[in-house]
Amino acid sequence: MESGRRSFLKIAGLSALGLGVRPVIEVLASGEAAKPTVMKGENILTAKRWALVVDTRKIESEEDLEPMIEICDKIHNVPKFENKRHEIKWIWMEEFKHAFPTQEHEFLDERVEHLPFLTLCNHCEKPACVRVCPTKATFKRQDGIVLMDFHRCIGCRFCMAACPYGSRSFNFRDPRPFIKEINSKFPTRMKGVVEKCNFCAERLAVGKIPACVEVSNGALIFGDLDDSESEIRETLRTNYTIRRKPALGAGPSIFYIV
Amino acid sequence: MLEKALTGSKRYYGWIAALLAVIGVGFACYLWQLSFGLGITGMSRDVSWGFYIAQFTFLVGVAASAVMVVLPYYLHNYKAFGRITILGEFLAVASVTMCILFIFVDLGQPMRVFNVLLHPTPNSVLFWDMIVLNVYLLLNIVIAWKVLEAERNNVAPPGWLKPFIYISIPWAVSIHTVTAYLYCGLPGRGFWLTAILAPRFLSSAFAAGPALLILLCMIVRKFTRFDPGKEQIQSIAKIVAYAICVNVFFFLCEVFVVFYSRIPEHMDHLTYLFVGLHGHGVLVPWMWASMILMVVSIILLVNPVTRKNETVLIVACIAVFVGTWIDKGLGMISGGFVPNPLHHVNEYVPTVPEVLIALGIWAIGFLVLTVLYKIGVTIKEEIAGLT
Numbered sequence: 207m208e209s210g211r212r213s214f215l216k217i218a219g220l221s222a223l224g225l226g227v228r229p230v231i232e233v234l235a236s237g238e239a240a241k242p243t244v245m246k247g248e249n250i251l252t253a254k255r256w257a258l259v260v261d262t263r264k265i266e267s268e269e270d271l272e273p274m275i276e277i278c279d280k281i282h283n284v285p286k287f288e289n290k291r292h293e294i295k296w297i298w299m300e301e302f303k304h305a306f307p308t309q310e311h312e313f314l315d316e317r318v319e320h321l322p323f324l325t326l327c328n329h330c331e332k333p334a335c336v337r338v339c340p341t342k343a344t345f346k347r348q349d350g351i352v353l354m355d356f357h358r359c360i361g362c363r364f365c366m367a368a369c370p371y372g373s374r375s376f377n378f379r380d381p382r383p384f385i386k387e388i389n390s391k392f393p394t395r396m397k398g399v400v401e402k403c404n405f406c407a408e409r410l411a412v413g414k415i416p417a418c419v420e421v422s423n424g425a426l427i428f429g430d431l432d433d434s435e436s437e438i439r440e441t442l443r444t445n446y447t448i449r450r451k452p453a454l455g456a457g458p459s460i461f462y463i464v
Numbered sequence: 465m466l467e468k469a470l471t472g473s474k475r476y477y478g479w480i481a482a483l484l485a486v487i488g489v490g491f492a493c494y495l496w497q498l499s500f501g502l503g504i505t506g507m508s509r510d511v512s513w514g515f516y517i518a519q520f521t522f523l524v525g526v527a528a529s530a531v532m533v534v535l536p537y538y539l540h541n542y543k544a545f546g547r548i549t550i551l552g553e554f555l556a557v558a559s560v561t562m563c564i565l566f567i568f569v570d571l572g573q574p575m576r577v578f579n580v581l582l583h584p585t586p587n588s589v590l591f592w593d594m595i596v597l598n599v600y601l602l603l604n605i606v607i608a609w610k611v612l613e614a615e616r617n618n619v620a621p622p623g624w625l626k627p628f629i630y631i632s633i634p635w636a637v638s639i640h641t642v643t644a645y646l647y648c649g650l651p652g653r654g655f656w657l658t659a660i661l662a663p664r665f666l667s668s669a670f671a672a673g674p675a676l677l678i679l680l681c682m683i684v685r686k687f688t689r690f691d692p693g694k695e696q697i698q699s700i701a702k703i704v705a706y707a708i709c710v711n712v713f714f715f716l717c718e719v720f721v722v723f724y725s726r727i728p729e730h731m732d733h734l735t736y737l738f739v740g741l742h743g744h745g746v747l748v749p750w751m752w753a754s755m756i757l758m759v760v761s762i763i764l765l766v767n768p769v770t771r772k773n774e775t776v777l778i779v780a781c782i783a784v785f786v787g788t789w790i791d792k793g794l795g796m797i798s799g800g801f802v803p804n805p806l807h808h809v810n811e812y813v814p815t816v817p818e819v820l821i822a823l824g825i826w827a828i829g830f831l832v833l834t835v836l837y838k839i840g841v842t843i844k845e846e847i848a849g850l851t
Contacts, residue, residue: 337587379500
């Protein structure tokens with residue numbers, strides 16, 4: 207009896223040791239050749255820091271923005287809920303006083319006061335959502351895009367509390383029955399995970415610019431902030447732009463010409 | 465020692481059965497939540513944390529407050545508290561258990577909870593909260609159990625336990641500090657973005673927890689032959705008295721900074737809670753009730769004549785507990801989310817299944833507490849030769 211227990215403990219201890227050592231061995235044993243390589247698409251669009259300029263001078267009413275929102279919802283399988291509490295929003299419209307709550311005043315010109323502003327994830331330079339995520343389910347890519355791993359997210363919603371722009375949504379219930387037409391090229395989500403705008407990372411990978419930009423008739427300018435020759439840099443050089451809540455230091459990558 | 469929990473009076477079993485019934489209802493509601501999603505709660509895109517996280521926050525405080533009986537006994541050799549340290553520690557065990565359960569039921573994908581260990585992320589405060597809470601739970605289980613065992617065998621507690629007891633003292637402070645850091649480091653939430661949040665949490669904890677402990681001591685005295693002691697209760701009452709004073713003082717500091725600076729992002733939340741904002745003010749009566757309860761309890765507890773009257777003391781302790789519960793268990797979390805960062809006012813009210821799940825967890829906490837107190841108190845009775 208005694209020896210049986212002792213040998214059992216020995217084996218259990220050795221097994222535990224073996225399991226613990228395995229990752230170390232894997233690291234030491236694997237040479238350069240064994241490392242998995244990430245294949246890049248032929249037409250992939252790359253950048254140091256993707257950004258977007260919203261030229262509100264080219265927007266007159268909600269009708270101008272609707273196609274951008276519609277195409278995004280359609281290709282990303284964003285559900286439509288009747289219940290406002292369960293709402294999922296990737297890109298949507300806000301009045302100036304809500305998009306820029308700290309810059310609003312009572313003498314705003316009429317155009318700006320009633321103009322719909324496009325709001326979406328700011329893909330911040332220093333994203334608070336990434337800082338607080340306990341599982342790295344939300345992370346910043348090398349090209350500046352803040353992404354979500356829907357399969358790792360535990361649904362703690364810390365990122366939603368951290369985001370100062372209200373850009374994140376949570377699947378309070380199974381979204382699939384509420385998607386009008388499922389796009390099989392993009393994953394649908396399950397209940398209990400957070401989601402948001404991904405700057406069309408799946409389109410950039412195949413050489414396409416974000417869908418909202420494509421249908422914007424020039425109201426949205428997308429490009430690499432690091433490339434001084436790019437259209438977006440030229441736009442920023444020659445126009446006065448503002449960002450949402452600049453005092454927080456998050457460094458949004460969405461700029462607005464007002 | 466566990467066997468002591470298995471034998472008891474009819475009343476003991478009746479109480480356990482009642483708790484189990486509440487747990488059962490809560491569990492059924494949780495199964496519903498598990499299959500439907502968190503959509504059965506009142507939470508929304510704007511108020512993304514609600515009743516569960518608020519209960520968690522409040523109970524971390526109750527758990528931390530065990531230090532208020534442990535510290536005087538072990539660091540200042542205040543002998544009287546030796547009788548009741550395990551009551552404080554067992555309360556901490558029950559409270560942390562509830563905290564962990566409240567976090568668990570709040571997760572959208574609970575089956576992925578171990579991702580927190582699989583992908584450890586030290587820049588997330590939640591990662592640290594998981595560590596401090598679990599270690600604190602373990603510390604209190606081990607310490608209370610070994611001390612009680614030693615007491616039963618009429619020997620001194622083992623020497624190796626001392627370092628753990630000393631560690632448990634700053635650790636208690638850490639659990640509520642880290643919990644406050646969950647909120648006060650978030651850039652867009654003016655209500656929480658204040659350095660006094662952790663001190664406020666601690667002061668309300670050191671009022672609410674010991675107030676509950678006094679009530680529990682009174683219950684133990686009424687229903688068992690073990691008397692936690694008049695002196696002990698009076699000493700805890702003084703702790704509650706000054707902690708609730710400090711809590712109200714810290715709150716007033718916050719009110720001054722917010723309303724004298726008049727920065728809207730900070731002011732709007734307190735305005736929402738106490739007078740309502742743009743016609744929304746579901747929490748207004750609650751917040752004023754909380755303030756009144758705290759002020760009344762200060763008057764009753766600071767004045768030695770009323771504090772020494774045990775009937776009045778019960779009233780004061782209930783006032784402290786309910787007052788701080790409203791403040792933290794209702795106002796603190798949803799108040800931070802309303803108005804939202806875009807300055808929309810979308811209010812939050814918990815739904816019935818949400819409250820039932822919360823009640824189920826409270827019942828689990830009380831079940832753990834009942835079992836542990838039963839064991840502790842039976843052994844104390846034995847030592848005193850009362851059985």
